[in-house]
């Protein structure tokens with residue numbers, strides 16, 4: 052199967068249920084991204100700022116770039132002029148920096164709060180209580196150049212579909228709770244970014260609106 056075939060097959064599967072595809076192109080060359088682009092894909096995800104910058108410079112300007120990995124505060128300034136969505140926001144400090152750089156660029160930057168749902172030590176993210184605390188803080192309310200459009204989570208890398216389903220279910224429940232408590236009147240709070248190559252079908256059953264798929268499109272990665 053070519054990249055074109057993979058894109059078409061996945062889009063066919065997910066667009067019928069109104070789920071959007073983030074094609075995660077980290078470590079992959081520009082020619083692979085262009086093949087996906089020519090198959091109609093416009094949203095691409097990267098997890099390294101430097102790599103995203105190089106690709107942004109070289110590739111068509113109507114690509115919407117999503118940062119899917121952990122973002123360090125000191126790198127926000129490089130992506131602030133063009134980033135379409137930041138998936139991995141996991142602290143107020145980072146949000147304050149994104150707001151500052153967005154203001155400098157005269158923009159409002161869309162962000163997802165990354166919530167910790169996995170049964171693993173290595174994953175970044177906010178606990179449920181920390182997310183609520185952030186949303187209720189005065190510092191957060193004062194930020195006018197960021198917009199929280201939803202939540203993101205990464206399930207445990209597990210062979211057990213029941214466990215993955217439960218983790219996505221918990222995130223969906225939190226999403227609904229946060230929506231009704233803090234964003235009831237904001238239509239823009241609507242994205243639930245969950246699901247990768249191995250678990251996106253389960254994620255869609257649990258209400259995902261954005262799936263982040265790399266290896267099922269571009270083939271396996273040696274690193275990253």
Ligand SMILES: *Cc1c(COP(=O)(O)O)cnc(C)c1O
Nearest residue numbers: 075098119247248263264265266
């Ligand atoms: C790499 C990555 C993906 C894509 O993973 P695949 O298993 O290749 O689909 C999705 N989300 C994040 C946060 C990633 O870092």
